[in-house]
Amino acid sequence: MTLIARDLSHIWHPCSQMKDYEKFPPIKIKRAYGSYLELTDGKKVIDAISSWWCKSLGHGYPELKAALLRQVEHYEHVISANTCQEILIELSEKLALLCPGLNKVFYASEGACAIEIAIKMSLHTRKIMGEQGRKQIMALQNSYHGETLLALSISDMELYREPYQDWLLPVIFLQGIPYVTSEIDPLWQDCGSYWPNIEDQLNQYADTLSAIIVEPIVQGAGGMLIYSQDFLKRLRSWTLKHSVHLIADEIMTGLGRTGYALACQHAQIKPDFICLGKGLTSGWLPMSAVLTTSNIYQIFYDDYDKGKSFLHSHTFSGNALAAAIALEVLKILEEKQIYQKVREKQKLLSQLMFEVAQSTQRLMRIRGIGAIISADLVLESHQKKQRCGYQVFQNAVKLGALLRPLGNTIYWLPPLNIELKTLLSLKEITIQAINQTFKN
């Protein structure tokens, strides 16, 4: 029995129509290093999406491996309720510096669970404070925050929501977000023309909202959309004025993706909650975290019999192996000045995607920030139902890049430390993959 047959006998792959694998089987991974996946036939494939946006320092980073090996000599995992672990303290101290003021850290494993924890904390404070009227959550149009039921409820993704509609919770989606193509877009600095419409929507819920949740600056699964930093700034002012919590889902954007440790820094705002995941361990191990303020923390801090405890449990909260890697990730990002290098690389990524557009004449709405660049395929009406993005994916894989479009949105979201020559190859592969898709 072939490896593929064995795979498809038992593994239900995530985010997949399994029948698709009949015609285009999964690629056989042998090793991975830097920005490359090496297949069992020796072929090298560029990991152009950092394995679902998580491998921010690429594969097999030696210092991260060393950190794992150091920790495993002591222990791998100990319950974090009622224990004190130096590796977790060091990590937490570093995380507490990311956004001054947000210095309390709660650990989980999945990104979606960090989102659920932040929302539970917000709703729970309302209960403790007797703010019975504040029970609603607002998210943005085109949002994505994960696929556990609560996370899915606050995600504006019809494709993912539709089968579970009867079970989803009611959430308000803010419309009319001022999207931009880059920081050069005038809307980036001033979205005043959009604001009255937005404020009208917000004001309706000023007294009933517990929290507003956003993916700061970049919305990922919703189509790699970038919005005005001024909008985020104004939204934060509005939430402060009306005592509404702001939750920043930095699971994709966090730790350098947009050229700063946090995407919130573009708008110089401090939210009430920050959720981290994916790149927190540079995609080595599942770990997520919720950062929040002492103010929020203190609301729950009281004698046990007052009934204010936040009793959320998670077996692997603060897993020591993941913590050791996350700590090393934060050190490397700083020591190697990765944030700054991403800002420098931004222009190059943009230039290369423009070259793809010029060469293929098949891309529109190019947009980018930090180490993210995306564009939509130009489709004629008869092509709109042909899964062109999926064809580009198939062609790209054959040509040597794991480029995995979101529908018909092509994007690169490579390791932050990807080399120039790899980016140049990626550009060539993208051009060919698009040209092959539309050659007829």
Next chain:
Amino acid sequence: MTLIARDLSHIWHPCSQMKDYEKFPPIKIKRAYGSYLELTDGKKVIDAISSWWCKSLGHGYPELKAALLRQVEHYEHVISANTCQEILIELSEKLALLCPGLNKVFYASEGACAIEIAIKMSLHTRKIMGEQGRKQIMALQNSYHGETLLALSISDMELYREPYQDWLLPVIFLQGIPYVTSEIDPLWQDCGSYWPNIEDQLNQYADTLSAIIVEPIVQGAGGMLIYSQDFLKRLRSWTLKHSVHLIADEIMTGLGRTGYALACQHAQIKPDFICLGKGLTSGWLPMSAVLTTSNIYQIFYDDYDKGKSFLHSHTFSGNALAAAIALEVLKILEEKQIYQKVREKQKLLSQLMFEVAQSTQRLMRIRGIGAIISADLVLESHQKKQRCGYQVFQNAVKLGALLRPLGNTIYWLPPLNIELKTLLSLKEITIQAINQTFKN
């Protein structure tokens, strides 16, 4: 600044009232091996609850470390959508043998997310099959399935639910479960006297249920309660008769805890979904899995444009490091005949807890199966509000055991391979911890 002060400055520990740590600080972990935690002062503490029920082979198991080091030489993590990874195939082939017929495996990281995935799959099949009327979920009284919102909705835990009541989803809780003290209890073999009442409840929802979810045989956080295998058998017959899915949450019971690979084996039943977590990696790394049948899988299997895909995504689905460890765990459990050894150890655990009861005269309702033994503290009315369980915990930690009661339920849930002499120490510590609690 002391280690404890640094810890409490930044870490929000799970399932904790943080103020409790002022008077009883977290214990400082230095290393962990076998059934022991070693503290920074050199003291050894028995991990009597397997670090929240996950460290089934104890800490630092050498072959598991070796498996981790082997995998890290190849790669640590690659996106599992569109890739084929031998380590995941080998793991999936082994998992597919656990319960013949349940041979499709979907991977996540947190236990609660495995639960949410199984429920989403059940509800989604109803949508695809046009069974619009089947939208309800039923769980058992005293159930616990996790704390993401959907998992919490199907958990009958008032303490955890209360702050989020307005957001919880409506779920039916089946009452009148035939609890037993052990397999010797006549109800274990025949719960016929309880069944008519149960069947009456079930029949009301025969046409509207999508699924019933159970922790098979043992309910963990609900109080380490054990119920009749005959009840589980009858429940399975009823679900088959009425085309209702049965979801088995084996996150705590799975991989040996009750003396078999799966607790479902006590009732010789085959559910539609099995959720695994915790012990799947012997508590090394976060990994969870949903096993299901080809029948369920085939309902989603069609051309992409039919819109039947199960598009749930999770970044770390099938993480290679966790998979390498899980594969090794399964091999060790078989090769070292751990399941059989747990069945042999069951009597000893029970005998030791009876000795604690006899010596202290403070335990009632002793119940046990496999490597789980629990009992409730006998309390006078004025003691019921005194957090006696928490006092037992504090005393036990000082005496050298991390024994962490559920309220006033004392339990041992040690590594499956705990040594006899460690169990004997645990017994002595438990006796002293209880006596000290009630000495006045």
